[in-house]
Amino acid sequence: MRAAITSLALLAAVLPQALAEASSGGSEAYTPSAADLENIRICKYTAWTWAAIVAALLVYRWTLHLLRHVRQLANLNHGTSSDGRQRYFSLPDENFAMVKRSLINAPLINKRHNREFKLSAAMNVGTLPGRLQTLFLLGYLAMQVAFCVITINWNDTKSFYDDGRNRTGVLAVLNMIPLFLLAGRNNPLIWLLGISFDTYNLVHRWIGRIVVIEAVAHTAFWMSGKIALMGGKGWLMIEVAMAGSQLILTGTIGVCAFIGILLQSPSVVRHAFYETFLHVHIALVIVATGAVWVHLKSLPQQAFVLAAIICWAIERLLRLWRLVRNNTGNGVTKAEIEALPGDAVRVTLRVAKPWKFQPGQHVYLYMPSVGLLQSHPFSVAWSDEQTDFSTEKSLPMARQDIFAARKTTMSLIIRRRTGFTDKMFTKAESSPGGKFSTTAFVEGPYGNQSFQSYGTVMLFAAGVGITHQVPHVRDLVAAYSNGMCATRKVVLVWIIQSPEHLEWIRPWMTQILGMDKRRDILKILLFITRPRSTKEVHSPSASVQMFPGKPDVGALIEKEQATQVGAMAVSVCGTGGLADDVRKATRDRCQRTEMDFFEEAFSW
Numbered sequence: 001m002r003a004a005i006t007s008l009a010l011l012a013a014v015l016p017q018a019l020a021e022a023s024s025g026g027s028e029a030y031t032p033s034a035a036d037l038e039n040i041r042i043c044k045y046t047a048w049t050w051a052a053i054v055a056a057l058l059v060y061r062w063t064l065h066l067l068r069h070v071r072q073l074a075n076l077n078h079g080t081s082s083d084g085r086q087r088y089f090s091l092p093d094e095n096f097a098m099v100k101r102s103l104i105n106a107p108l109i110n111k112r113h114n115r116e117f118k119l120s121a122a123m124n125v126g127t128l129p130g131r132l133q134t135l136f137l138l139g140y141l142a143m144q145v146a147f148c149v150i151t152i153n154w155n156d157t158k159s160f161y162d163d164g165r166n167r168t169g170v171l172a173v174l175n176m177i178p179l180f181l182l183a184g185r186n187n188p189l190i191w192l193l194g195i196s197f198d199t200y201n202l203v204h205r206w207i208g209r210i211v212v213i214e215a216v217a218h219t220a221f222w223m224s225g226k227i228a229l230m231g232g233k234g235w236l237m238i239e240v241a242m243a244g245s246q247l248i249l250t251g252t253i254g255v256c257a258f259i260g261i262l263l264q265s266p267s268v269v270r271h272a273f274y275e276t277f278l279h280v281h282i283a284l285v286i287v288a289t290g291a292v293w294v295h296l297k298s299l300p301q302q303a304f305v306l307a308a309i310i311c312w313a314i315e316r317l318l319r320l321w322r323l324v325r326n327n328t329g330n331g332v333t334k335a336e337i338e339a340l341p342g343d344a345v346r347v348t349l350r351v352a353k354p355w356k357f358q359p360g361q362h363v364y365l366y367m368p369s370v371g372l373l374q375s376h377p378f379s380v381a382w383s384d385e386q387t388d389f390s391t392e393k394s395l396p397m398a399r400q401d402i403f404a405a406r407k408t409t410m411s412l413i414i415r416r417r418t419g420f421t422d423k424m425f426t427k428a429e430s431s432p433g434g435k436f437s438t439t440a441f442v443e444g445p446y447g448n449q450s451f452q453s454y455g456t457v458m459l460f461a462a463g464v465g466i467t468h469q470v471p472h473v474r475d476l477v478a479a480y481s482n483g484m485c486a487t488r489k490v491v492l493v494w495i496i497q498s499p500e501h502l503e504w505i506r507p508w509m510t511q512i513l514g515m516d517k518r519r520d521i522l523k524i525l526l527f528i529t530r531p532r533s534t535k536e537v538h539s540p541s542a543s544v545q546m547f548p549g550k551p552d553v554g555a556l557i558e559k560e561q562a563t564q565v566g567a568m569a570v571s572v573c574g575t576g577g578l579a580d581d582v583r584k585a586t587r588d589r590c591q592r593t594e595m596d597f598f599e600e601a602f603s604w
């Protein structure tokens with residue numbers, strides 16, 4: 001958090017500086033033309049628009065935050081459904097519920113949002129942005145188009161091409177600032193506005209497309225300007241300029257690199273060859289940025305590129321700082337990787353300097369012996385007090401005070417895919433005892449989330465998505481037994497293909513089921529979609545029930561809604577299909593009682 005504030009402060013210092021430098025023309029003796037002044041004005045409009053959006057979101061976010069805080073305080077240590085306070089918070093505000101239903105939580109059109117469009121099992125063509133996301137992106141695009149055309153002199157051929165060329169060029173570099181800022185996992189807006197990295201990633205991709213289009217338009221204006229003014233000789237001029245001028249040469253390299261980035265970044269490529277995509281992407285970005293830097297030599301707009309580079313540099317430094325902070329000092333971080341049934345591994349990390357474990361955290365894992373230069377995001381599923389791997393016994397948890405101590409081990413459950421995770425699984429499986437130890441580095445934690453202000457919490461998970469929900473279950477049961485939350489009912493719905501997947505979290509479930517007062521609050525519903533026999537599906541107790549097949553998400557939510565206590569949080573982490581079902585089921589019912597929807601996606 002401190003890091004985010006620092007970087008934000010730095011950014012806040014850099015941006016106006018960059019803008020001011022751009023408008024004053026740096027130190028060069030330079031008198032801006034009328035068209036130049038117009039471009040500066042448009043840069044200012046753009047910057048003000050960004051500031052206004054951030055400010056509006058900030059107010060929205062912190063109002064919600066405050067509301068949740070009040071709701072939690074009001075319901076500490078009070079009774080259940082007969083209590084007027086919980087009842088008060090279970091009633092939705094009609095207008096806000098409508099907005100949530102038709103805008104904030106809405107998919108673009110009907111139902112589809114995170115279920116991928118697939119050409120085949122391996123070819124992922126992408127997902128559809130949500131309705132609000134789409135509106136934002138269209139709005140931004142419209143603004144950029146408007147800024148590209150207003151106050152351009154359409155009557156005079158020469159000034160039309162000159163104005164158009166300069167305008168598109170200026171806007172392209174200006175947009176590089178948010179483009180670079182939003183690409184980072186340490187982007188302070190994530191924490192400040194409570195918007196997830198995958199949303200910023202979406203915006204990053206679209207601003208990137210806008211930058212490429214503007215850069216291409218910039219080139220096109222230049223070329224067609226030459227041809228329009230000089231006819232056949234224009235082509236000759238272009239050739240001469242390409243060969244002789246550094247300005248034109250670097251511009252050409254830059255625009256080619258931009259086009260290269262556009263061509264190598266569609267969803268299909270990204271998802272199929274993520275590591276290759278990432279490395280080529282970074283290499284092309286370096287080429288493009290370097291070329292644009294030289295291209296803008298002695299022009300005030302170079303300050304924009306500088307601001308973008310500074311955003312990038314701060315983000316990289318923060319990553320490095322997190323890596324050093326977590327993994328050094330007290331030895332280095334060690335990982336034990338254990339193969340589990342059902343194509344998964346459990347990674348137990350003895351982190352050199354552990355942090356305060358909270359639900360909703362994820363880390364980036366580096367494991368040089370498995371994949372050099374790779375880092376992959378994983379949710380932290382569990383944390384324990386342990387001094388060494390050899391001392392398996394867990395310390396008695398007195399008041400189940402999971403809040404107090406810093407944890408020394410952090411555990412992940414990782415499902416085998418085809419790259420890094422596959423290597424990890426194969427290596428563990430072929431090691432003696434099905435496990436191996438190695439040096440690892442963790443970068444994080446990123447994100448956190450609390451449902452403690454909700455009276456009723458429904459957690460949906462499919463497969464390995466359970467890693468996101470287990471910490472919530474532990475957090476809520478512990479907070480309940482300590483009288484520290486508004487939560488009175490927790491329902492965990494976990495959909496798995498076969499009962500062997502239960503192994504993934506068995507030791508943790510045993511601990512949770514042994515927690516104080518858990519029977520009063522927790523219900524677990526397991527759905528086995530491909531049981532080998534009906535004998536496999538049996539319900540051990542009233543609070544843990546097993547069913548064959550897939551759940552009817554709507555019916556499950558409806559059932560809890562009928563006896564809802566306080567406000568309800570519905571969270572989902574799993575396949576895009578499940579997430580879309582839960583989203584729809586929540587939207588269909590959120591006008592009857594207070595209900596919020598939360599989605600955690602494991603991809604972008």
Ligand SMILES: Cc1cc2nc3c(=O)[nH]c(=O)nc-3n(C[C@H](O)[C@H](O)[C@H](O)COP(=O)(O)OP(=O)(O)OC[C@H]3O[C@@H](n4cnc5c(N)ncnc54)[C@H](O)[C@@H]3O)c2cc1C
Binds near residue numbers: 377379
């Ligand atoms: C916030 C978050 C939390 C996650 N938590 C878990 C978890 O607890 N358990 C779990 O099993 N999985 C989790 N994932 C998914 C996990 O990161 C990917 O399955 C893993 O990176 C795949 O690695 P691979 O090389 O085997 O991938 P591949 O088989 O090569 O690709 C599989 C998919 O993973 C995506 N992917 C690959 N590398 C990365 C990367 N570095 N960053 C982002 N996406 C990538 C690709 O786009 C592709 O769609 C999480 C993802 C995110 C974003």
Ligand SMILES: *[C@@H]1O[C@H](CO)[C@@H](O)[C@H](O)[C@H]1NC(C)=O
Binds near residue numbers: 035036162163166299
């Ligand atoms: C376009 O930009 C260049 C470089 O800053 C400048 O020299 C030129 O005067 C500008 N032309 C117009 C029409 O704005």
